[in-house]
Amino acid sequence: MEQTKTPREPPAMSRGTGIAYAIGLPLGLLGLIFVPAGTIAWWPGWVFLAVLISAFGVSALVIARINPIIYRARSRFQQGTKGWDKALLAVILPAMVAILPVAALDAGRFHWSAVPFWTLLSGYIAVLAGVAVTGWAQAVNPYFEPGVRIQSERHQRVIDGGPYRFVRHPGYIAALVLFFGMALALGSFWAPVPAALASSVLVLRTAWEDRLLRAELPGYDDYSRRVRHRLVPGFW
Template sequence: MSRRTAITYAIGLPLALLVLIFLPAGTIAWRPGWVLLFVLILAFGASGLVLAWVNPVIYRARSRIQPGTKSWDKSLLAFILPAMTAVLPVAALDAGRFHWSQVPAWWVPGGYIAVLAGIAVTGWAQAVNPFFEPGVRIQAERHQRVIDSGPYRFVRHPGYIAALFLFIGMALALGSFWALVPAALASALLVLRTAWEDRLLRSELAGYDDYARRVRWRLVPGLW
């Protein structure tokens, strides 16, 4: 990633989070929004610094949807990304402005635990997997191989279970049950994407079928 691109991300993403949280809330003084914003920036910033040290190639891999990404995956992303993005503004409308739902106070720390767990597992997966891209494809030009270290020893798609934690955790951290609706939609589509991607890898990536026999679970050990 060029310095200009890195600076753009460093400035643009926090600004986007500000708009997504505080514009729907109707006030810049909404304390839960500031707490979540601080946690997200701190946690993703720390994860980004670690990745820049241990696996800097991941920034080029994840910079955009790469050529060769499956058309079905582009169609899924057209629904997953808006649903994922909607979690924050829906939560802000609910908990910050209209108070449609009342989340018990003790659920909020659980939301933050889920958010931090999601960021940590995603960072761990990206640290050991140089082929971690935003789109589903076989990366023949990069000589893609099976990764079976780190969290991939336990489940075949740790980045996806981490995303589910993040979606649900953000909704609860902001104190909104209504935000669980887009979180659930994004999660359901991500589970579908997991199944389709797994089927592609088993048929087209050398060694993946053997790996799938060793590591039986896609997302949740003992369940699926």
Template sequence: MRIDRLRLVWSLVSFPLFFAFGLFLPAGTWNWERGWFFVFAVVALGTISVGYLWRVNPELVAARINSHQGTKPWDKILFVFILITFLVIFPVAALDDGRFHWLPVPEWVCALGYGLLVLGVVLITRAQAVNKFFEPTVRIQADRGQRVIDTGPYAIVRHPGYVSCLPLSAGVALSLGSIWALIPAGSFCLVMALRTLWEDQTLRAELAGYEEYTRRVRYRWLPGCGSWRVVFGARRRCRVHIRLFSRTS
């Protein structure tokens, strides 16, 4: 599979621009040590991850850079919220630790954040290494001969890549020294939880062999966890139950 060079160039250019405007502009200074350390750490982790994937699963690297047709309409909308909730983590952390120092944290909190960040990168890289269909959006990849992947971490849970959003988002917030940034990080995880549920339903309905796979691998995110329900109260007392970690039959 050929790589869309224009999209590749844009990805490389937008990366430093994002850090400039997403971190140091809100921080109000270029002299933010935790911000710079974070940038170098992310560049290093990203280089190692992409380099490893390029060696073991080059088709996936190309697939994630290129654009594709067939993304589910609901995911086009949800993807916007995924981007917003994740990207907001950075300016909130910059405003907190880099500028206003709303809730200063000791260095061990940042160290914990980097531990979570590394864990998240390892989890998502491992999932991507064995799954060449790990595209950024939800679609049935008939053009690429999509099939059920049940090896590696997929033999334990059905969406191991999404599991990484928990340590990744929390790791970003804490490594930048911000407790307040855990709020958008938590929002990001909730949106990813909803996406997991809807993607799982899509795969069960449209991907051959996935229904049988759900009987062998019972959990979506974490094995052994009970039901996670998000309940929204309203005048009509409507309830939306998101059974994320539930055991499915």
């Protein structure tokens, strides 16, 4: 893999883009939850938002202190992102987003599901665990981008510390836990349907990304022999 003499980091997010994210993401979450619920007075939606925003907020503060370059890396899809990855993300992202309105339609408006308290609690535990592991992975991995590619201009190297000591793709297992956790925390047995779709395609993405890294990232093949499992220790 050819490398430039000096690593070239991705450009910083513009002020306008940062403001758009800061305003658009909270408004988007409000719309995805309360429009399908049919009322802004659905208190489980507010509890969910408070927990989710607080968890990601704490995670963001920690990452900003430990590994601030990650915000540049994750601000956009970088040149060289694989076409097959864009195709997979065209399924994963809408299915992931659909978890919230499906849950809100179910639990907030039509009440199709009768979800016991312990299931709600397990959903919140899964949400917090997913956010924590994702934050841990991002804190130790400066190459944690939204798209799959070999980051040759950044002199990408194998990361084997933190959660990467246990599985090769900790961010993905965290995402799977988060998908189903969000569905259950909002009190829906229907929202796991889009969660399952997003998860199945994400597992496929894991396998394809792993194959790419083993073929093109120096040192990754040796790393994959030391850390044998992609997502679940002792299983796969």
